[in-house]
Amino acid sequence: MRFRRFGKTGLTTSTFTMGGMRFLPPRVNEEQMAAVVQRGLDLGINHIETARGYGPSEELLGKIMHTLPREELIITTKIAPTDTEEEMWRFINESLERMKVSCIDNFDYHGINTWEILEKYKRPDGCRRAVERARNQGLIRHVGFSTHGPLEVIMATINTEEFESVNLHYYYFNQRNRPAVDRAAELDMGVFIISPADKGGQLFNPPARLMELTRPLHPLVFNARWLLGLHPHVHTLSFGPSFVEEFEPHLPAFDDDAPFRPEEQEILNRLDRQWAILGAEKCTFCWDCLPCPETINIPEVLRLRNLAVAFDMTDFGKYRYKMFEAAGHWFPGNKADKCTKCGDCLPRCPEKLDIPKLLFDTHDRLSTEEVGKRLFDKE
Ligand code: SF4
Ligand code: SF4
Known part of the structure; x- marks a missing residue:
């Protein structure tokens, strides 16, 4: 140690x-x-x-x-x-x-x-x-x-x-x-x-x-x-x-x-290159799109999407995604399907992402059957 x-x-x-x-x-x-x-x-x-x-x-x-x-x-x-x-x-x-x-x-x-x-x-x-x-x-x-x-x-x-x-x-x-x-x-x-x-x-x-x-x-x-x-x-x-x-x-x-x-830096370089898979759909997690009137935590939802698409971290995404609407201020925000497509967030995104489309895509990928209130570990 x-x-x-x-x-x-x-x-x-x-x-x-x-x-x-x-x-x-x-x-x-x-x-x-x-x-x-x-x-x-x-x-x-x-x-x-x-x-x-x-x-x-x-x-x-x-x-x-x-x-x-x-x-x-x-x-x-x-x-x-x-x-x-x-x-x-x-x-x-x-x-x-x-x-x-x-x-x-x-x-x-x-x-x-x-x-x-x-x-x-x-x-x-x-x-x-x-x-x-x-x-x-x-x-x-x-x-x-x-x-x-x-x-x-x-x-x-x-x-x-x-x-x-x-x-x-x-x-x-x-x-x-x-x-x-x-x-x-x-x-x-x-x-x-x-x-x-x-x-x-x-x-x-x-x-x-x-x-x-x-x-x-x-x-x-x-x-x-x-x-x-x-x-x-x-x-x-x-x-x-x-x-x-x-x-x-x-x-x-x-x-x-x-x-x-140096060999660890090589691994880091490989991981850094992997983000390119997201292409023009990469959320850079800048948080400029907030606030959302439906209190969707857009950056965190799209971060989970990034990880699922680029690194196959779908199970992790599901584990975190189901905490939306269930964990209060420990993990705030509504689920992505609450998006009304109002468009408020769009001009604030420097990447010009189609945020509603990506949110619904994330919901499809990460929402689970056992959606609902549940106890979670408060870290
Ligand atoms: S388009 Fe959707 S995510 Fe963007 S501000 Fe409106 S409700 Fe929120
Ligand atoms: S403004 Fe765009 S790039 Fe930045 S966190 Fe929001 S969706 Fe992602």
């Missing part, structure tokens, strides 16, 4: 972090979780991340806490901004009690995804007072935030200069947040990437075309190398194993902290 300084927190984090979002009974019981965590520790991981919003995950972690080398670990947990100081104070203490720890090494405000949530965080007499009180009392050591929000919200949150780290989406297949990663680096913030294996393209289950393009590396390993080898200011990548065997495909990246190699 390799380690990086987690920005201005001064913590030294392993370059891989065990995410607790899948420590969920009955799929994962206490015994399985203990085995998974032990395997991670044996491999050198020193950072475990969970959240109040991950169901019983904190509690399960607490059940095995007495078996862990607590002083050697970084424990991150996340709590969404609350309406009141009192509520946040109660939630912080409940997290401490559930995890059976006396302090949270790294506390993240969970899901600063919208301007409204950012404003809730900013209220001077609100939840931040509880976090400051906990910090003053030694119950919290460092404070960051996690986000699934649009780049503008992320930049505004970073630019408050009130956070020591950021936990966000950034992958080869989704580079929209690059300016946020760069700005965080300028401010010496810790940069923690949300689940590159899953949100970065379900790379643990890659299509044959993608396997071929990244050969001889597994797409999982390539993506991790792209993040860590090309971005010294990215410090740690989360992944959420449920079973011991799930570590296996990641292992070649665990001990590799070298700068990007």
